[in-house]
Amino acid sequence: MRVLLSTWGSRGDVEPLAALAVALREQGAEALLCAPPDEEFAAVAARVGVPLVPLGPSVRSVVSGPRPPTAKDAFRLAPELVAARFETLTAAAEGCDVLLATGLMPAGARDVAEQLGLGYVYACFHTSGLPSREFRPAARPGHGSAGDESDHRALWEEDARRVDALYREALNGHRAALGLPPVAGVRDHVFGDRPWLAADPTLWPAHDTMDLDLVRTGAWILPDDRPLPPDLEAFLAAGPPPVYVGFGSMAAHAPQDIARTALETGRALGRRVLLARGWAELTPAADAVSAADAVPDPDPARAAAEHAPADFFVVGDVNHQALFRRVAAVVHHGGAGTTTTAARAGAPQVVLPRIVDQPRWAARVAELGIGAAHHAPDPTTDSLSAALRTALAPETLARARSVAATIRTDGAAVAARLLLDGGGGSGGSGEGGRRPH
Known part of the structure; x- marks a missing residue:
């Protein structure tokens, strides 16, 4: 056939x-x-x-x-x-x-x-x-x-x-x-x-x-057995689990100033941030980066180790199935694939829906108690911090791990x-x- x-x-x-x-x-x-x-x-x-x-x-x-x-x-x-x-x-x-x-x-x-x-x-x-x-x-x-x-x-x-x-x-x-x-x-x-x-x-x-x-x-x-890149492994090993922030192919729909807001929110909460570049080409704002963090290094793995514990890292296309098991929370747009992958990994979520089905994925994440929905289109440091506090609460993590066991x-x-x-x-x-x- x-x-x-x-x-x-x-x-x-x-x-x-x-x-x-x-x-x-x-x-x-x-x-x-x-x-x-x-x-x-x-x-x-x-x-x-x-x-x-x-x-x-x-x-x-x-x-x-x-x-x-x-x-x-x-x-x-x-x-x-x-x-x-x-x-x-x-x-x-x-x-x-x-x-x-x-x-x-x-x-x-x-x-x-x-x-x-x-x-x-x-x-x-x-x-x-x-x-x-x-x-x-x-x-x-x-x-x-x-x-x-x-x-x-x-x-x-x-x-x-x-x-x-x-x-x-x-x-x-x-x-x-x-x-x-x-x-x-x-x-x-x-x-x-x-x-x-x-x-x-x-x-x-x-x-x-x-x-x-x-x-x-x-x-x-689709099962994914790709290893994580060495520089990302070095970042993950250099400190506590970070908060992942990414919007995939939502290039023109990514929230305004989300990279800056994510970094400022992470610092306000004492959390490291893993920023996915995505089609929006997200990068941290220049004035949000310390001089040491901004120094280029031809060896990314060495740079990550030397600057550890750096509080942010920018990543390209990687194995989300492996990565999401090692983050504190996943902040994303609420696409079907990302929501399912995060839920299967047992990672608490903050969903910032943009279009079509995404508001309903966000509502379901909140309804299940495995994260928070942030429906305002452009988060502020205060609003994203509030949503992340919900996602990072011990009871949310416990619920996320429980729901993960039910994902087919x-x-x-x-x-x-x-x-x-x-x-x-x-x-x-x-x-x-x-x-x-």
């Missing part, structure tokens, strides 16, 4: 598909990954030996400008991605049996499966985009809802119209070129009747999805078995399969 895995989104959208590809390989199937052409994503695929076919523009080129992408940017990107899926997925799907799509509204993926007679599955890592009787839609480019509207079905119908405004013209144009009939509603067409949810049930519990038969597999976690690690294997058992449906229908739990 050969499975085509497709996404366009952040590392949190790509790495789970790499995990699923590995699980499929372990069960005797072959997987091919179509993902954005960012270097970081290619490195993830190469690390586990999964072939990667570039899809669309790089994500970093879209999100790493001086400001967050605008609605105008979204209306320009949407048809570009539709065209890229028809072109790239059609070529990559040769010899495949099933196409599984996730990431930013993958309009075009089901249509390629339909044209080629493949099974089709839509998967998501949270349910913020799925129509719900319990939650309002997240913000999306286009006309907003009336402020006094409270009926959830009406709100989700408005959300569907916003998706149509972004994608329908381009999608139906490509369908017509293939002799396929037009699609009336893009969002519901992409989701199908039985979307898959690849999220841990403790961290993202079930809720009432409107008119959907949701299939839960558990989170798709078999989600990718469950999903692979479903695909092999026929859960991908046929002819792009998205039907078939069984509910794993």
Whole structure:
């Protein structure tokens, strides 16, 4: 069996598909990954030996400008991605049996499966985009809802119209070129009747999805056995566990002055800080760095040892699974991957949500008692200190370690078995399969 895995989104959208590809390989199937052409994503695929076919523009080129992408940017990107899926997925799907799509509204993926007679599955890592009787839609480019509207079905119908405004013209144009009939509603067409949810049930519990038969597999976690760099090891060994602060690919959405605020907060609390550079290229402010800390050294490990116990360290891409077990707390944006990795490591969290699903991850972290939610967009030293005091409390650490024992690690294997058992449906229908739990 050969499975085509497709996404366009952040590392949190790509790495789970790499995990699923590995699980499929372990069960005797072959997987091919179509993902954005960012270097970081290619490195993830190469690390586990999964072939990667570039899809669309790089994500970093879209999100790493001086400001967050605008609605105008979204209306320009949407048809570009539709065209890229028809072109790239059609070529990559040769010899495949099933196409599984996730990431930013993958309009075009089901249509390629339909044209080629493949099974089709839509998967998501949270349910913020799925129509719900319990939650309002997240913000999306286009006309907003009336402020006094409270009926959830009406709100989700408005959300569907916003998706149509972004994608329908381009999608139906490509369908017509293939002799396929037009699609009336893009969002519901992409989701199908039985979307898959690849999220841990403790961290993202079930809720009432409107008119959907949701299939839960558990989170798709890619094991990481990379050693930590020697300079980072030296920093960790030079003092008590630091507080990790990072915002991943949230380049234009990172809180204002977060590097300075993090360092000042760490010093106010007597805590060392481990700052993740990320796509925002976070670095400590020059006037927050002591003269000794600012001296460059060609040997980072020696520098870390000589300046120990330095109170901060800047790190690039490293093994979070190993690192988070050795920090006092994780301050982050609330992406699905980072939240799950920190929870699995038993690390208390402070979540500063920025967009889409992140506020609900933040709320769940606080609800579980494994950390704190900081909903104000730009933290101050006082506000971040207050949140960190909650996260660093002994009872929070005890609760985080307790919850860590409940996090499932078999989600990718469950999903692979479903695909092999026929859960991908046929002819792009998205039907078939069984509910794993």
